[in-house]
Amino acid sequence: MEIDNKKAHELKKDFPIFKNNKGLIYLDNAATSQRPQVVIDSIKDFSEKNNANIQRGLYTLSEKAMKKYNEARKIITKFINANEKEIIFTKNTTEALNLLSYTISEIISKEKDEILLTEMEHHSNLVPWQQLAKRNNMKLKFIKIKDDFTLDLEDAKNKITDKTALVSIVHASNVLGTINPIKEIISLAKEKKALTIIDAAQSASHIKIDVKDLDCDFLAFSGHKLLGPIGIGVLYGKQELLEKLPPFLFGGGMIKKVTYEDSEFADLPEKFEAGTQNISETIALAEAIKYVQEIGLENISKWESELFEYALKKLEELGDIEIYSPKKNNISILSFNPKGIHGHDVASLLNEDNIAIRAGHNCAMPLLEKLNIPSVSRVSLAFYNTFEDIDSLAQSLSKIKTKFN
Ligand SMILES: Cc1ncc(COP(=O)(O)O)c(C=O)c1O
Structure with a gap:
């Protein structure tokens, strides 16, 4: 089953969490994924x-x-x-x-x-x-x-x-x-x-x-x-x-x-x-x-890669954002820091717009120390994410950047 943006919207309906949390944009799938109705x-x-x-x-x-x-x-x-x-x-x-x-x-x-x-x-x-x-x-x-x-x-x-x-x-x-x-x-x-x-x-x-x-x-x-x-x-x-x-x-x-x-x-x-x-x-x-x-892991990773590229482009367009993820061969995790803004501020301000991301040391303290950063904001995608989820993330990040500058 090939996934495109329309299909991703349909698949999202298999996950009751989104019906029960109107407007939720869940971009913390690496922490835990959401559960479909069958589960x-x-x-x-x-x-x-x-x-x-x-x-x-x-x-x-x-x-x-x-x-x-x-x-x-x-x-x-x-x-x-x-x-x-x-x-x-x-x-x-x-x-x-x-x-x-x-x-x-x-x-x-x-x-x-x-x-x-x-x-x-x-x-x-x-x-x-x-x-x-x-x-x-x-x-x-x-x-x-x-x-x-x-x-x-x-x-x-x-x-x-x-x-x-x-x-x-x-x-x-x-x-x-x-x-x-x-x-x-x-x-x-x-x-x-x-x-x-x-x-x-x-x-x-x-x-x-x-x-x-x-x-x-x-x-x-x-x-x-x-x-x-x-x-x-x-x-x-x-x-x-x-x-x-x-x-x-x-x-x-x-x-x-x-x-x-x-x-x-x-x-x-x-x-x-x-x-x-x-x-x-x-x-x-x-x-x-x-x-x-039933969906197929290949279809899942193809769509997630498309979403990842879209997210990367959107973040790069915003400018002044340090990215800590390879552009290719990526599991669809995008870690970043808007310059001069702490990850915890990013995550809590995104939360005001109902966007869930992870920020902090992400259970990898030595890695962050090596990268010389105290914290990182992480967006992790799943196949039920859509282009609109990423657009909302980009808009909200743009607002946050304006607030801090
Ligand atoms: C790469 C990696 N290894 C291990 C774990 C630990 O998984 P769990 O908390 O389910 O034991 C995680 C959890 O985020 C992880 O991302």
């Missing part, structure tokens, strides 16, 4: 018709819930071309990366002691690795960003060495919008037998992800940035690696046999899914994925 209905439907705990029930209602949950796992698995033992449900990307950071040392060989990240990581793909480095006496290294806000591949080549234990990189930056050449970096890491982890929190809703084709070892994303509900995330891991990792959380649901003294753990994926899972959220995430697939 909202799915949660309500589960509560009204299918609510029961899964696995433990030997009665019809529980079996119904289990069937729905298993179907959802299949859909989510296929979405990234994995197999069903390779998908671990977590709360979000952050939890998925923490799970890894607490367990991965089991599969790191002793002579390797470097963790390689990029200078553009979200705190969620930085802080857990800092903690692992402290616990295991490892060194953190960072692939540099070039002046055009893209990754320096030459620097990556130099920094991926025999000492590199793991390379954990963001697929698309939540601040810059840069889409990183993850396939090249994964292949460089493989040459040095380093583990590869992809933070796909921003990319999963815009770019088709095929874990087999990427050949990454692990990958994480969040349902709530993919039109799904809050509280469900995914960790993908290659089966042979997940089998070698120890469990992260212990308790019910992740065991085969328990005595007073010891326990035998369940097979994948249950080994990593202790306790009652977010059952209705998982089922709703599968509905979100079906909705996305």
Whole structure:
């Protein structure tokens, strides 16, 4: 389904938030995306018709819930071309990366002691690795960003060495919008037998992800940035690696046999899914994925790129605006600062015109420090945004600039 401005207006009607917040211009899709009616209905439907705990029930209602949950796992698995033992449900990307950071040392060989990240990581793909480095006496290294806000591949080549234990990189930056050449970096890491982890929190809703084709070892994303509900995330891991990792959380649901003294753990994926899972959220995430697939990720990213170019042009026309996003190969995130105006002022004044954007450090303090800015204003687009949304943004920004000058 090709998207143009007319179609984007139609698609917006699938999202009740806009009916219930008249005039809302939502340009903070990187923080969380809005939910289509099918996703909202799915949660309500589960509560009204299918609510029961899964696995433990030997009665019809529980079996119904289990069937729905298993179907959802299949859909989510296929979405990234994995197999069903390779998908671990977590709360979000952050939890998925923490799970890894607490367990991965089991599969790191002793002579390797470097963790390689990029200078553009979200705190969620930085802080857990800092903690692992402290616990295991490892060194953190960072692939540099070039002046055009893209990754320096030459620097990556130099920094991926025999000492590199793991390379954990963001697929698309939540601040810059840069889409990183993850396939090249994964292949460089493989040459040095380093583990590869992809933070796909921003990319999963815009770019088709095929874990087999990427050949990454692990990958994480969040349902709530993919039109799904809050509280469900995914960790993908290659089966042979997940089998070698120890469990992260212990308790019910992740065991085969328990005595007073010891326990035998369940097979994948249950080994990593202790306790009652977010059952209705998982089922709703599968509905979100079906909705996305009906439109088509290629159509989504084509329209978002068109919108991004339009937004970039509008901001450039306004003048005196510093832009911190690459013009090409961008996930449709535009970060900027009107000269002399703090991001928080920009965001709160835009809010007066019912325009929602994010401003601040955007969970990437070291990156902002590197860019030498205290704060940044970020517009992040989705396929239900329209040219009129961008026009309103430009008009409002123009007013703000006049006010400050
Ligand atoms: C690139 C990136 N990684 C990780 C995260 C963390 O996602 P969550 O808060 O859903 O765990 C975000 C959230 O904004 C993100 O943009």
